[in-house]
Amino acid sequence: MQASVVSADEAITSLYAAHYRSLVRIAAFLLHDVGTAEEVVQDAFVELHGHWRRLRDPERAAAYLRQAVVNRSRSRLRHQKVVDRHAPTPGPAAPSAEYGAIGALERAEVVTALRALPVRQREVIVLRYYADLSEAQIAQALGISAGAVKSHASRGLAALRTTLERLS
């Protein structure tokens, strides 16, 4: 398949299938709210659609989407703090079977601690431990240096470690 002949619409369709769900989950970690997360991701796809002519490459497109989602999530957080009031209560959402071993309490604690982190640290932690991105990919998505990724990661991790170890 030649990337150059894929239209923006086709590209969006296949990128959607490949990345939409995980992007929404990343955004949900950054935003605390699934509805807004979906909107942010949808807007990122719309933006990508507009830039497809220049991007063309599905690899770069995925990186572009991650970057757009992180940036948009951050500005949403800044501008729409009010969204928090409408966020669903964390509640005992049914964990799927394979993750049943992870206690709901532990999850809630980690998520709370994650949300208390400074924005950059939270972004780095989510991209590294949930999205499994490399340091270079994280640096690109956040527009910071690899060194900065390292330092945000270690600080964020240290903060979370304190929380988690207090529990166990």
Added chain:
Amino acid sequence: MSGYDPFEDRLRQVLLAEAATVTPAGDGLSQIRAKVARRDRLRWLRPGLAVATAAVLAGAAVFAVFLGDSASRTLTQDRHTATQPPGPATSPPTGPTSSPSAAPPSGPVPVARTGYTMWPYTSLGQAQAAQRSGGGQAWHRDSAQTALRFMGYLQAPEVNMVLANERETTSLGAGRKVTLGRKMANGTAEPVTVVHLVRLGSGATAPYAVTVAGAYRLAITAPGIAAPVRSPLVVRGTITGVDESVRVEVRMPSAVTPISAPAAAMGGTAKPWQTSVSFTAPVSGTGTLVARTDSAAGDGAAQIAARPVLLSAGRAPATPVAKPAADGDIDGDGRPDQVTVTGTGTGTATLTAALSRLGRQGVSMQATSTPGVPAVMGVVDADADGYAEVFVHVDSGASTGFASVVRLVNDRLVVVTLNGSQARLAYGGSVGHQDSFGCAELAAANPGRELFSWTGTSGDGLTYSGSETVYRLSGGSLMALTSYPRTVGPGQAAPTGCGSLKYPY
């Protein structure tokens, strides 16, 4: 990032477990497509990009620019009908035609954006009000009759022959393309204009409205379709005939005669023409910009082109220092303004603002005397025009609150209206229904903000189905631009929020 750390592993598992509880709604792809379509429409209509007419087929070409891709396709399909002028004299004379009335469109129908239809209705709201009141006469549902009466509105009753009536599908939905002509002095029937119409709303009783009219040899190229304009207005166009005088006028559906002073331009053969027209709009709203040539025999119109423009009453405001304006900056000078609102206990409230550029101003509005009312919810620039709007909590019910909007229009504070009365934006809700409003940042490709409202109902208290409506703040009124279905499922937040705006609940 090396070495095995059991804690990192555990963190991974926790995050995966948490992520697994996040389930997207499932309609994401269709949402994206709808947003792309909407962004594309906005992009086409951005001033400056408008209208690259190669206008031999002036009307059709202009229409393609107006409607974007889907219209281009329509145009291609229709090309042979468009390039051949309708045959002479074979067409029926005046009166109702055998036009097969367009079937009510099926499936989701894009709704025409306010200001993009010019007659007899300029907005979906107007059309729906007429439809609801059952007041629409039969001709509203007949495309040919509506087109003929449009000629009456333009004071060109001599154009009374329907030469063709074709189906056309555009991004605004199913519509018609009606070619009108008249009997010339030499006895032949000649086409004068091609009137494009869409149905506003849905159902068998939805009325037709004219979107744009083009001519074969005469085109308007500026201002753009539905462009906001002020007097005096520079109008440009092309003409491909012998030297002819082009008359230009501005009309409003509420007025019988033009609201503009006479203006004319001389057009040469295939030459651009230009003139300036002055008008006085009694109110801000959609106007009709008309260009026409008259036959050499002087017995009537030869070519007519018309397009909607958004007329502004009043003079241009001072330029704001930043778009969007900073929170609190009502008068656009970069400095925050002080606002207070007090209830009078008699169903009204008075808002007083100390405007740093204009001094103290007050305006009164309807507000209940419920506890907590009235209150200023925030002063934010909801449409990124450089002037912040004041949102006032004016009514609170058991589960729903209402906000009204005050903004500066021509340096005066006014209470924003919607369909003629004080606008009230609902927010809040209960098990059965939810309402919210906020402002949305537009795509980066076309930065800006739009005010929206959402209303949904629910049978189970989990999933709320309803629609989102997007508005434009235009002078002292709120105009519904478009509206589309939107469902908010369990765990999703209703669309809401506008900068620092605080909702009492």
